[in-house]
Amino acid sequence: MSVSALTRPGERDRLVVKFSEIDWLFSLALCLIAGAGALMMFSIAGSSWEPWAGAHLLRFGIMFVVMVALAMVDLRVWFAIAYPIYGIGLVLLVLVEVIGDVRMGAQRWLDLGPLGSFQPSEVMKLGIVLGLARFYHSISADDARFSWWLLVPILMIAAPVVLVAHQPDLGTAMLILMTGVAVVVLAGLDWRVIATGLAAAAISVPPMVMFVLHDYQRKRIFTFLDPESDPSGSGYHILQSKIALGSGGFLGKGYGLGSQSQLNFLPEKQTDFIFATLAEEFGFVGCFSVLFLYAVVIFMALRTAALAHSHFGRLSAAGVTATFALYVMINGGMVMGLAPVVGVPMPMLSYGGTVMATVMIGFGLVQAVRVHRYSEVTSGKGSFL
Amino acid sequence: MSEPSIFFTEVNERQGVFHRRAFLMGGLSGLGLLALTGRLAHLQLLEAQRYEKMSASNQFNFRLVPPPRGLIVDRNGVILASNRPNFRLLVAKDGKMDPEGTVKTLAHFVPLDAERQARLTKDLIRAPKRSPVSVMEDMSWEQFSAINVRAPELPGVTADMGEVRVYPHGGAFAHVIGYVAKVNKEDIQPTGPNSEAIMLHPGFRIGRQGVEKAFDLRLRGRPGAQKVEVDANGREVRQDSGGDIAATPGAEIQLSLDADIQTRALEVMGDESGAVVMLDCRTGDVLCMASAPSFDANRFVRGMTGSEYRALANYERKPLLDKAMSGLYPPGSTFKPTVALAALEAGIDPEIRVNCSGGWYYGGRTWRCWKHGGHGSQNMHDAIKNSCDIYFYQTALKVGPDPIARAAHALGFGQVFDLGIPGQKKGIVGSREWKRKAVKREPVWQPGDSVSYGIGQGYVNVNALQLAVMTARLANGRKALNPRLVRSIGGKELPSGAAVPDLPFQQEHVDYVRGAMIAVANDVTGTAYRQSQLGLGDVMMAGKTGTAQVRSYDNVADRNSASVQWKLKDHNLFVAFAPYDAPRYALSVIVEHGGLGGATAGAPRAREVMRVALLKDPEIRARIEKPLPMPELTPDGLAEGAAPDAPTAGAPPPAPRPPEGRT
Incomplete structure (x- = not known):
């Protein structure tokens, strides 16, 4: 049921056809990242679904359905x-x-x-x-x-x-x-x-x-530039995060055995610093795998943007991808001590409903662009509405 | 706005630009992810070891474990100071805890009155983070387990088992051994052993007096460490017993004291104030060094309330003062053997007689003998036996102060001995030289000074230890014995007090004085005859009585009045050694304000203490229980019997003839 530019316009509007046009590889990558997040939350809660892992999966499930639903929305509506x-x-x-x-x-x-x-x-x-x-x-x-x-x-x-x-x-x-x-x-x-x-x-x-x-903002930046100047004060977050990462080594300390996260040395371990938790317990191998999944998400989304026939579709899909990539880069850089500590979570991996919702709605738009990539969106002038 | 059309060129141009830009963005994202991967590789592969170390130092703490303090035992291994388990309640402040609320909650489990609660709250607020404050020591098992069950709900609260110092004999050794107490801020020094972190441990105690203080560093041992896993708040998560470093216990210190003798000495002192010191005449070992009244050292370990301490400090009979070493008294008549020895060494014929009529007019005043009617004609032997003052007034005047001071020094007066513990007072041994330096007001030695010097008054002041040393040296007769209090530290024996030079006296002179001291206790007319009978067969005691005036009696009619206020009564002194024929034990007894005549308060107590020592000695016991057959020849003369060397078990001792007075 492959759709192409030559497919009959009416055929492309059938819901089943639209559904099959969703990028399922991309969706699988999203599921795996969210699953990895839940896995880490389960570990740091002391092998418990409470309070984070269960809620994280539930939110992801709901937002996944929302994403699929938004994918069905005609690009002209988005426009x-x-x-x-x-x-x-x-x-x-x-x-x-x-x-x-x-x-x-x-x-x-x-x-x-x-x-x-x-x-x-x-x-x-x-x-x-x-x-x-x-x-x-x-x-x-x-x-x-x-x-x-x-x-x-x-x-x-x-x-x-x-x-x-x-x-x-x-x-x-x-x-x-x-x-x-x-x-x-x-x-x-x-x-x-x-x-x-x-x-x-x-x-x-x-x-x-x-x-x-503001003063606290300036302090964060100075701390980032020289984190070891004040290891127990403002440089604490960065230092502890780097310790968690570094001590994970190649294969990690083992699931549930990350001392930095389990013993609360790592701040914000389930939200902004969850990548460090992952790094500690699963090491370089685990981090590389998750970064690879992010790469898959970014490149599949960019591919969707490139495939779109409408300029609106291209730019909006690429814009969402840019937001997502920025999240990954900023959070990754922060956790690894390359960027100052700012409250930017790792999308899909970190606990938190707001960012999950923002990102998944954005991906709903990306999927909609993919599903409707052959649609020509005409300029305003009330052509659709 | 130009109408965007679907013309190919236009669309293609926008599409082409977008594709190039999107390709670029993909490349940038790829580069970014690659940079992150590179950073990860740097941290996790290249620097992993460094961060592993940092992680481990986060995760594991070494908690100091105070070492068991070294035991203190007596010569027979009887424990004088040891440690017992102590259930302790500690609270350490951490970030989220509320000190006041925690203390209030704890008051439900252990008795804490309002005053103590307030103080604890203040201590907690002031204490550095995570450094525990002791809430209660010595909890009962029930309290301990109740707290332990609820500890997880009470942040910062731990109940653990530590050790606390215990002195099983209570007060008997308090002055010698001293006690331990909590570390004060003043104890902690920037460098050296008192700078160590263990000083801050709430279970750590520091030696405060006596042996505990003098050998504190040896008794301490080396702290161990317990490897514990902690969370970011410093709270203990679990223990890793594999990583523990064992504490090294402190060295055991063996004293030369004998617990039985010491305990008996304190018993016989009763409520009296004074001191008893006993030495082994063969080795110089201090067998007993008691100061009465004493105090319970265990109270100091637990920490005293202010009123308890004030009660001890203000009591008239001064329980906190060690009278054996730092109480100074005029030796009174116990000084007479020393004067006699000085006279003999100065060439004075002991048979020259002095007539005692009860008083002697010299230097514009009448010098009285303690006996109103006088002793009549006295040679040196009689004068010691009867403790005749007139004889010694005149003899001291003849001999002069310097030979007496020389003899006194040779017998141990005016000296501080190396006991290992601080607190000895040197006392005074008067001489011309001494007076010139010490008495600025009247630097010239007057003949009258010599007269009172002869009976151990005036410029002479001694402590009980010096008296015992004097007696032991006389009893030994040959060696200038030094007292030894500490036998061994950590199993390493300290030098004996017998490895010393000989006494600078002629043997026959020493024997003469000793013979007179035998007469004091065994001649029916001796000043302490009745009070010196040991009741141990032919094992008998020799001694010398003494009375030290605490005020002038020139205008007092009756010195012996029972109505005199305690503080104004004379000190009562007695020195003794036994068995007189083969001396093993020498002792001195001082009973403060015990009344006139060493025989009344001192000698009966000396006898009791001496009996314990003698009965404990297996050789003496054998001698008492199985008397050897009477030898065929009976040498005459009392001095003959006093052989300085102890008889060996098999060889028959030179059997002395009992003095005629003995029935």
């Missing part, structure tokens, strides 16, 4: 709701600025009453990708390379980044910024502009660090 989602995300960010809860020193949460609370910045991770993809879908390659039109994506990126950074949530702000820049670059930004932008960023980092950042 149509792209700007609304971006707009809603922006409105929510403004709202959180005005009425949001302050938790752990940052105003990131929006209380939804009985529905609980969530961080609007998560909506923006998807919203920025959809919004920019929608925008670039509508302009020509020449305009995308370098024109006054560039002001639109700049504003579209800057608005949420500034709002999120003000919360302050520097990690998420950087993530949104980098995701947005990735989409702009993928859309064909002129190399000279890219080079100029990189140079300007490099120049502006030191004054930003010195004058704009």
Whole structure:
């Protein structure tokens, strides 16, 4: 039941056909990563499904179904709701600025009453990708390379980044910024502009660090630069993580035998530092396997983007992939002592519902792009809705 | 906005750019993942060993285990200080615990009054993180098990078994052995043995007095370590007995003391204040060194309340003072044998008689004899036997202070002996030289000084140990014995007190004085005849009485009044050795404010202590139980019997003829 560009349009819209078009190898890789996460959570909870492993698997199961369901959603629908989602995300960010809860020193949460609370910045991770993809879908390659039109994506990126950074949530702000820049670059930004932008960023980092950042943020960066200067204080996280990793060796200490994680030397062992837990108990072999699975996910998603016929599909799939890859790189770098400690989890592997939901909804979009790769998405003008 | 069309060129251009850029992004992601893999390989393959070590040092802690403190035993191996198990309740502060709440909870399990609770809470708040504070020592088994069951719910609380020092004889050895106590801040020094981490262990005790203090480092041993797995909060997860390092127990110290003699000495002292010291006349071993009243050293180990301590410190009879070594007394008449020996050495004929009429006018005042009516005509032998003051006033005046001081020094007065433990007071042995240096107010030795010097008053001050040494040297007759208190440390024997030069006296002079001392105890007219009978057949004691004035009696009618306040009564002294024919044991007894005449308070006590020593000696026992047949010849003269060397078991001792007074 293979679908091709020559398949009859009506045939491609059948649900069974759509279902078969889902990238199952990609999905298998996701399952394996989430399974590895649950395995580690089971270990560090002292061989117990409580409190993390069971919930992690349940969440993944639910989000997997959501992902499959979203994959069925026609790309034209995605196209149509792209700007609304971006707009809603922006409105929510403004709202959180005005009425949001302050938790752990940052105003990131929006209380939804009985529905609980969530961080609007998560909506923006998807919203920025959809919004920019929608925008670039509508302009020509020449305009995308370098024109006054560039002001639109700049504003579209800057608005949420500034709002999120003000919360302050520097990690998420950087993530949104980098995701947005990735989409702009993928859309064909002129190399000279890219080079100029990189140079300007490099120049502006030191004054930003010195004058704009909060004290604790600055401290994290200095700690990252010299973690062993204060092993029991702020350098503790990085040092303990490196000890967990290094002491795992080639084959690891064995399942359930990681002293760093089992005896609580490793902080945030089930969330941000779960990769270190894995590294300690399964060693280089285990880490390499999981990184390989991430590589599979990233390259399969990029392949999906490359296969899409619509520019919107290409950019949105690639944008989601960029977000995911950034998560992996930042968390991996943090755990291994290559990046400062920022609250970025390892997607699918770490415990935590928000990121799981964001990533899986994003992958729902990627799968939708794959399922509808032959769809031509025409420009706005209410052609679909 | 230019209308995007589906023209091929346009679409292809965007698609081509995207494909190139996506390819680039794939490459960047690949590079990123490769960089992560490279970093992983660096950490996990190249530096794995370094991080394994760091992980192990996180995971395992070595918990110091205090070593068992060395035992202290007596000459026969009887334990004087040992250790017994102690169930201890400890609380260590960690991050999340609430000191006040924890102490309150613990009060449900062990008795803690409000004052103690407040103090513990304060201690806990001030204590460094994870360093345990002792809440209670010596819990009962029930308390221990109750706490242990609930310990997992109480963060920072542990109940463990340690050791605590115990002195089975209570107060009998308190002054010699001393005691151990908790380590104070002042004890901890930046370097040396008192800087070690074990000092901070709540189960560790430091020697505070006597042997415990003097040999503290030897008694301590080397701490061991217990390998324990800990979590990030320092809480113990499990023990790894394979990794333990055993503690090295402290060295055992054997003292020359005899527990039976010491205990008896303290018993006979009763409520009196004073000291008893006994030496072995052949070796110099200190068999008994008791100071009364004593105190229970175990109370110090447990920690005393302020009021308990004040009660001890303020008591008139000074239980905390070691009167055997640091109590100084005028020797009184027990000094007379020394003066006699000095006179003999100075060439004075012992047969020259002095008439005692009860008083002697000299230097503008009347010097009284203790006996109102006087002793009549006295030679040296009689004068010692009767303790005639007039004879010794005049003899000392004749001899002068310096020969007396020489003899006194030779017999051990004015000396500090190497016992191994601190606290001895040197005392005073007067001489012209000494007075010139010491008495700035009146640096010239007056003849009157010599007169009182002759009866052991004035510029002479001794302690009970020196008196016992003097007696032992006289009894031995040949060797200038040194007392030895510590026999061996960790099985290594210390030099005996007998490896010393001879006494600088002519043998016949020593024999003469000794003969007079035999008469004191065995001649019916001797000052201590009645109180010196041992009741052990022909094993008999020789001695010398003494009274040390604590005030002037010039205006007092009756020195012996029972109505005199305790503090104003004379000190009562007695020195003795036995058996007089082959001396083995020499002792001195001082009863503070015991009243007039060494025979009243000192001699009866000396007799009791001497009996214990003699009956314990198997050779003496054999002699008492199976008297040897009477030899055919009976040598006359009392001095003949006193052979300095001990008879060997098989050889018949030179059997002395009992003095005529003995019935």
